[in-house]
Amino acid sequence: MSSNALGLFGDPVSALAAAGTLKDAGFARPELMSPIPIHGVEEVLGPKKSVIRRFTLFGAIFGGLGGFALAAGTAVLYVHPTGGRPIITFPPFLIITYEMTILFGILATVLGFLISARFPAIRERVYAPETAVDKFAVTVTCDNEDTFSRAAAILRAAGAEEVRNIREGE
């Protein structure tokens, strides 16, 4: 049964260094937990890609097209001639398009965030409540006791104040 080694650190620099050492030692991607965003994670653990921007882009395009279709479709289906002016008029319909572009851009961004950050969490995940206050944690998944010992030794050597063995589902 797999377990997780979790090392608690008092500062972000040591935690980041520990994560880097674990990665170099061949552990599958170590995870950092912190009360604030840590700068320099990508330099140590590799670049991160996010799909959020695509969600935003396609949401905005969908909203814009939908907004214009709503306004123009309404004008065509419920004709309301005014002083010989065209039925589909761009200036007012572009305002509806603009608002709907932003609305759906926002909604799609939220959806992208939830999907890419895997929210909401359905089952219990590895966590140390101290990391919401003033501690910085590094976790790695360990297949057996030997791997855990090796990870714990690396974490302690990097300056971990405490190392915990957290089993999945605990």
Add this chain to the structure above:
Amino acid sequence: MPTEEKPLQFADVNNDIVRSLVVTGRNYYITLGIAMFVALACFFFPWFYQLYYGIGAAGMNHPTVWGTYLASFIFWIGLSHSGTLLSCVLHITNSEWRKAMYRSAEAMTLFSLLVAATMVMVHVGRPWFIHWAAPYPNQMGLWPNFKSPLLFDVMAITTYLTGSLIFIYMGSIPDFAAVRDRTSGWRRHLYVLLSLGWRGTDTEWHRLGWAYTFLAVLIIPLAVSVHSIVSWDFAMSIVPGLHQTIFAPYFVVGAIYSGTAGIVTVMFVLRKYMNFEHLITQLHFDNLGKLLLFLSLLWTYINMLELFTGWYSGTSAEYEQIKYKLTGFYAPLYWEMILFCAVAPLLMFSTKFRTSFVPMLVLSIAINIGMYTERFLIIATTLSRQYLPDAWGVYVPSLVEISILVGSLAVFVTLFLIFVKIFPSVSIYEVKETMPQPRKREASLES
């Protein structure tokens, strides 16, 4: 004094915010009770009275068919502007001083928008037909007119309300998690749901950073569009004094101006009554003061421009409108507005004034009184003096309208008081970001 105390630790921030949520003094309940009573007595009771007896209970009549309800609507939409908009601009420009105050500013946006939407319900007289403004198939074959600025307004405000709600929620997720770990009972259940299972992993921070920035970028043009569209409700008519191209920037600047003044008021109250003296400091008031001063100068310039373009147009109706505004029935209100919004803010050229809490509070309230007056005058002076002298008339709000105006403030205060006990009113993680990181601080203390 804070400078003589030991430096603020990360844990102190958590403690302060959790305490502000769970420890509730007698004064809070008394204030909430008064606010709720005033909201019921001055807002909901007169509104039900008006619903029962009809819209005639309000003082609106020919030629002034719009009155204080719409002035309040513009005022509350305006007040909503600095919250989320300012927060987004400061987020994108990486302004550190934003971090202690933006959460409350965003809450202001949210509740101002809710009150503004309610003012529309009050104004329309028969709010049970409000769904007719929404596009959906129905047996009457009735669809909204998408060429009307009133419908632009519905779309813009719905979008802004949705965007603001999402923006404040997204920024609060890490804080909900921090509070979740420290609370029990119904609060814990609530924060477990709201925090979505946040753990503060590097991946979660990365995604939040991207999403939050995208939202900020989307909301800035949205906020500008909202008040531009509100201005078109007026500017697209042909009434002298309203039919002006300057109206969109005029409304946007006025909105940010009154919203920033509102933030100063709220910051003062939070600092004083939630004991956030070490989180909200003179620096925040100094920076907000500079922003207010800039906005007041811009607002004054646009006001001068409005008079100038009216005069330069050379039309008799515009001349009459300007003369009436400066010397007519509502002139005392006009000059009060100039005093509060154009003259008094010049005091903020003094650094000593900007960093003094009570004078800044008094000035911020004065600015918002002036800005409410501005919105009232936009409606009352113009509709009272249109093209034909036989259609001229004076509008004075009825007791029901004045009561609902006062009550709307109480509704806002009630919502805000409930908010400060549920949402962490200062961002825990962003305040921590402005502090020295743990190890570095210990090292500097040792040295």
